[in-house]
Amino acid sequence: ETGVTQSPTHLIKTRGQQVTLRCSSQSGHNTVSWYQQALGQGPQFIFQYYREEENGRGNFPPRFSGLQFPNYSSELNVNALELDDSALYLCASSRNSYEQYFGPGTRLTVT
Amino acid sequence: AQKVTQAQTEISVVEKEDVTLDCVYETRDTTYYLFWYKQPPSGELVFLIRRNSFDEQNEISGRYSWNFQKSTSSFNFTITASQVVDSAVYFCALSEAGGRETSGSRLTFGEGTQLTVNP
Numbered sequence: 598e599t600g601v602t603q604s605p606t607h608l609i610k611t612r613g614q615q616v617t618l619r620c621s622s623q624s625g626h627n628t629v630s631w632y633q634q635a636l637g638q639g640p641q642f643i644f645q646y647y648r649e650e651e652n653g654r655g656n657f658p659p660r661f662s663g664l665q666f667p668n669y670s671s672e673l674n675v676n677a678l679e680l681d682d683s684a685l686y687l688c689a690s691s692r693n694s695y696e697q698y699f700g701p702g703t704r705l706t707v708t
Numbered sequence: 709a710q711k712v713t714q715a716q717t718e719i720s721v722v723e724k725e726d727v728t729l730d731c732v733y734e735t736r737d738t739t740y741y742l743f744w745y746k747q748p749p750s751g752e753l754v755f756l757i758r759r760n761s762f763d764e765q766n767e768i769s770g771r772y773s774w775n776f777q778k779s780t781s782s783f784n785f786t787i788t789a790s791q792v793v794d795s796a797v798y799f800c801a802l803s804e805a806g807g808r809e810t811s812g813s814r815l816t817f818g819e820g821t822q823l824t825v826n827p
Contacts, residue, residue: 599752630814639712639799639817640753653814685751689815697815699745699753 599623601690601700609706610678618673618703622690628652629671630697631663634685646671675705683707710735712802714818721790722826729785729821731800737761742776742783743801743815753799759783790825797822 600623610616622629628647632640642655646665660676669690675682683706689697711734721727733742744756757767759776767774771788787794797820803813 599755632815639801639819640815642814642816645814655814687753689753696743696755696758698755701750701752704751 599690599698599700601688601698603686603688603700603703605703606701607704607706609708612678612680612707614678615674615676616678616705618675618686618688618705619670620673620688620690620700621670622688623692623698626690626692626698627669628691629665629669630689630691631671631673632687632689633657633682634687634702635681636684640687643673678707680707710737710740710802710804710816712800712816712818714798714800714821716821717819718822718824720824720826723792724789725825726786726788727790727823727825729787729798729800729823731783731785731818733781733783733800733802735802735804737804739804741803741813743803744774744783744785745799745801745817747797747799747820749796756785787823790823792825792827795823795825 602621604619630645631643634640643657644654645652649665662674665671685702687702689699691697713732740761742759746754773786775784799817799820801815801817803815
């Protein structure tokens with residue numbers, strides 16, 4: 598196990614709703630990255646947080662937003678959910694080593 | 709822009725066979741990192757290896773070995789004497805190494821190779 602935890606494990610939402618996903622980073626890690634993995638595809642980078650500030654963003658619309666807290670845990674918020682947002686959401690933590698350790702993911706289903 | 713290509717979508721072997729997973733990458737960076745991750749059915753990505761673009765030495769770890777060839781932009785992964793427990797999706801990934809203070813940078817993943825090892 599990597600020590601990275603995510604909650605909830607599974608989530609079902611309706612189109613148009615908002616969702617918050619949570620990630621606790623591994624002890625000693627100050628960077629959290631979020632990825633979206635659609636079924637049958639590789640993970641896509643959403644954004645990264647370093648010391649509570651956004652530090653890089655992938656090709657995702659502004660309705661995808663995030664936070665990082667002083668203890669380096671993080672949240673991913675998605676507003677106005679669309680059917681295509683259904684995916685596995687992975688967070689990864691790292692510390693100055695370029696080795697990102699992933700959590701188990703949150704499976705989001707939008708109906 | 710960075711790109712990772714894993715041309716093999718699915719591979720099926722019989723236990724104890726050797727299998728090689730191919731990975732070809734594109735980047736304009738002169739310094740970068742390459743990774744392999746394993747994703748079992750549970751969904752969690754398991755880190756296997758990281759290579760620096762300046763280090764082209766092949767690496768062996770137990771039944772796993774990696775062949776990095778900068779001249780062909782390839783970073784192939786071989787499993788020797790495969791086992792049923794090796795069945796998973798394997799991802800090759802690339803990240804820049806811009807020398808910033810921040811750690812990790814963004815990973816660009818390939819589409820993955822589904823490996824099935826049959827008993």
